[in-house]
Amino acid sequence: MYTQSITRSHRTAFVLLIDGSGSMAEEIRFRGKPMTKAEAVASITNGLLFELIERARRNDGVRDYYDIAVMTYSGNDEVYSLLPDGRKMISVAELAAREAPVRREIIECRMPDGSTALREIPSPAWVSPEAAGQTPMHQALDEACELLAEWCRNPAHAESFPPTVFNITDGEATDCDDDELRAVARRLCSLRTCDGNVLLINIHIAPGDTQQAVFFPSEEEADYPNRYARLLYDCSSQMPEVFNEAIREAKGPGALPPFRGMSYNASAEQLIAMLNIGSISVKTE
Amino acid sequence: MTPTIQTFTRALLTPDLSFSHLTDARVQLGPEGLPQLMRTTRFVEATVQWQGHRWLLSMPLSPSAIVSVERTASRIGRLNSDWLSSYRILTGEMRWTTPTGEEQHSDLLLEYLPEGLSFEEALRREPTDRLLEALDRLQEALRRLEFAHNNLRPRNLRWVGDRFIPMRYQDARFGHPENDAPFFEDLRAEVLRRSDPMQVSDVTAEYNPLCRLTGHLWTSQLSEGLICVEDESGYGFVDAENRVVIPATLRWANDFHEGRAEAETETGMGLLDRRGQWVIPPVYEIVDYDPVESNVYVRREGLWAEFDYLGRQQSQFGERSARP
Numbered sequence: 001m002y003t004q005s006i007t008r009s010h011r012t013a014f015v016l017l018i019d020g021s022g023s024m025a026e027e028i029r030f031r032g033k034p035m036t037k038a039e040a041v042a043s044i045t046n047g048l049l050f051e052l053i054e055r056a057r058r059n060d061g062v063r064d065y066y067d068i069a070v071m072t073y074s075g076n077d078e079v080y081s082l083l084p085d086g087r088k089m090i091s092v093a094e095l096a097a098r099e100a101p102v103r104r105e106i107i108e109c110r111m112p113d114g115s116t117a118l119r120e121i122p123s124p125a126w127v128s129p130e131a132a133g134q135t136p137m138h139q140a141l142d143e144a145c146e147l148l149a150e151w152c153r154n155p156a157h158a159e160s161f162p163p164t165v166f167n168i169t170d171g172e173a174t175d176c177d178d179d180e181l182r183a184v185a186r187r188l189c190s191l192r193t194c195d196g197n198v199l200l201i202n203i204h205i206a207p208g209d210t211q212q213a214v215f216f217p218s219e220e221e222a223d224y225p226n227r228y229a230r231l232l233y234d235c236s237s238q239m240p241e242v243f244n245e246a247i248r249e250a251k252g253p254g255a256l257p258p259f260r261g262m263s264y265n266a267s268a269e270q271l272i273a274m275l276n277i278g279s280i281s282v283k284t285e
Numbered sequence: 286m287t288p289t290i291q292t293f294t295r296a297l298l299t300p301d302l303s304f305s306h307l308t309d310a311r312v313q314l315g316p317e318g319l320p321q322l323m324r325t326t327r328f329v330e331a332t333v334q335w336q337g338h339r340w341l342l343s344m345p346l347s348p349s350a351i352v353s354v355e356r357t358a359s360r361i362g363r364l365n366s367d368w369l370s371s372y373r374i375l376t377g378e379m380r381w382t383t384p385t386g387e388e389q390h391s392d393l394l395l396e397y398l399p400e401g402l403s404f405e406e407a408l409r410r411e412p413t414d415r416l417l418e419a420l421d422r423l424q425e426a427l428r429r430l431e432f433a434h435n436n437l438r439p440r441n442l443r444w445v446g447d448r449f450i451p452m453r454y455q456d457a458r459f460g461h462p463e464n465d466a467p468f469f470e471d472l473r474a475e476v477l478r479r480s481d482p483m484q485v486s487d488v489t490a491e492y493n494p495l496c497r498l499t500g501h502l503w504t505s506q507l508s509e510g511l512i513c514v515e516d517e518s519g520y521g522f523v524d525a526e527n528r529v530v531i532p533a534t535l536r537w538a539n540d541f542h543e544g545r546a547e548a549e550t551e552t553g554m555g556l557l558d559r560r561g562q563w564v565i566p567p568v569y570e571i572v573d574y575d576p577v578e579s580n581v582y583v584r585r586e587g588l589w590a591e592f593d594y595l596g597r598q599q600s601q602f603g604e605r606s607a608r609p
Contacts, residue, residue, distance in 0.1 A: 047291050054290040055346075057324050059440055102317045107295055109302040110382050121298045122318040249287075249348065 002240040004161040004195040012161040013067040019169035020074030020130035038129035062096040073140035075133035100124035138176035168203040171228030185235035201261035202232040216259040236262040293344040310335040343394040363539045365505045368426040371397040407444035413480035437468035508540035531561035542576035564596040
């Protein structure tokens with residue numbers, strides 16, 4: 001299980017669900033700088049899309065190793081695609097062919113003497129920050145369910161590595177209660193290919209950089225002091241064994257599986273590491 | 286923790302802040318000002334301009350990737366063959382910060398990109414017979430080196446002067462050079478398929494043949510007054526007059542740099558001085574001598590330790606992550 005190589009004949013899918021609700025306007029510290037959660041989420045999302053595209057780039061161009069969906073949920077219980085022309089899902093090659101606006105991003109480099117240097121570099125931006133209205137997370141997961149049920153039904157995908165869903169949120173759904181959220185997450189994770197079930201990875205953003213970051217938590221690590229912690233833990237997939245080595249390498253030798261596919265806390269840089277591990281732990285050849 | 290492609294991209298755009306040695310390297314950029322990257326199975330690579338030459342700079346995509354090329358890089362370094370490009374691991378070259386704020390150093394792979402033509406360009410400019418003969422010579426040379434490239438496709442060849450030089454040794458292994466036979470057949474077929482009426486090349490590339498001495502199977506170049514040679518009995522060193530200085534009893538030896546040369550015997554690798562005395566005894570799996578830093582990293586049972594120029598151990602053997 002979870003061992004199928006991701007190739008053009010066995011492509012997989014990545015779905016990014018982005019909380020764009022009003023609460024995302026709250027400020028956090030991201031890469032040492034104050035910014036809104038929405039800006040951090042956009043940066044993380046663009047970084048993941050960049051990573052997915054570059055990992056599919058070979059000498060003959062970007063290969064169709066996977067399909068990608070990027071949906072935001074916000075406003076008046078709205079869930080909509082952020083992809084070009086509002087399409088629900090496109091191949092990574094199609095996404096790469098659409099030129100993303102290139103913005104100038106200031107990055108912070110820490111010097112050996114402890115000082116920092118700032119540099120402005122170009123950075124492609126497929127997604128812009130959004131923060132408005134409600135948090136229809138249930139609806140977003142439900143639409144992801146629908147999208148991936150169809151994807152998994154496609155005979156061409158029967159033997160593929162199963163789709164991975166990244167849900168980036170501050171945790172507060174406004175269109176369901178906790179049990180309903182757990183139920184829709186279970187339904188999403190029950191979808192499967194021959195190679196395994198859909199993976200749902202919840203990235204929980206919360207302000208306050210003094211709190212302990214949690215990263216692919218084990219059972220005992222999930223009891224961090226946040227009212228949405230246990231709920232998101234319950235809604236997250238248990239990471240397959242094939243990921244354990246990469247997760248242990250990232251967390252340190254003392255980390256013991258099983259791990260859950262989630263992260264928590266304000267150190268938004270942790271989120272990038274989590275996303276990247278999620279994307280590099282699978283074989284792409 | 287393995288850095289991401291995004292981390293590598295940012296490092297390429299800020300080399301003075303991110304690299305140890307390649308601080309003034311300039312990466313080849315695309316129209317949007319972003320580095321032009323290309324992924325291979327286990328690495329992502331970019332072309333950089335550094336010290337007046339072009340190089341392929343590659344970042345491993347997984348922890349096992351760099352380990353998979355260690356022996357190849359080490360042995361190519363010792364070979365000093367004019368059929369293979371310079372190919373070395375830059376230990377801890379890229380400095381970056383993890384999401385948790387910890388500073389990390391990652392190894393990169395640096396490969397010299399010879400001036401010359403791509404395979405496609407060579408097909409257009411060179412006569413068929415010359416290309417076929419060059420493929421024959423390359424196959425024979427790799428066979429003598431016992432070098433199997435294992436991915437000898439057109440994009441992994443450069444036409445330099447009158448020969449093909451293979452590039453990208455990420456899949457290469459020493460031993461079983463016959464593995465490349467199918468690739469050579471495909472290359473010959475491609476040359477024949479594309480054969481055009483002969484055109485006189487108007488492009489020449491600089492190529493400096495190595496010093497040749499008689500009576501040896503192979504010779505390196507004069508370095509610090511000594512020339513590494515291969516005889517039937519093994520590797521050794523002669524002076525400029527072809528007089529034996531260090532008998533040819535070694536399994537492998539590198540050129541001398543700053544009075545030291547890496548060498549290998551049946552018992553392992555060590556470090557020699559110019560009199561043939563072992564500064565570091567030949568008992569290690571890998572000995573990686575840096576003449577610029579005057580230090581030596583040795584590997585034993587998969588663990589690394591640092592030695593100084595005089596062969597004194599400077600650090601305990603540790604995990605790879607502890608290797609500076």
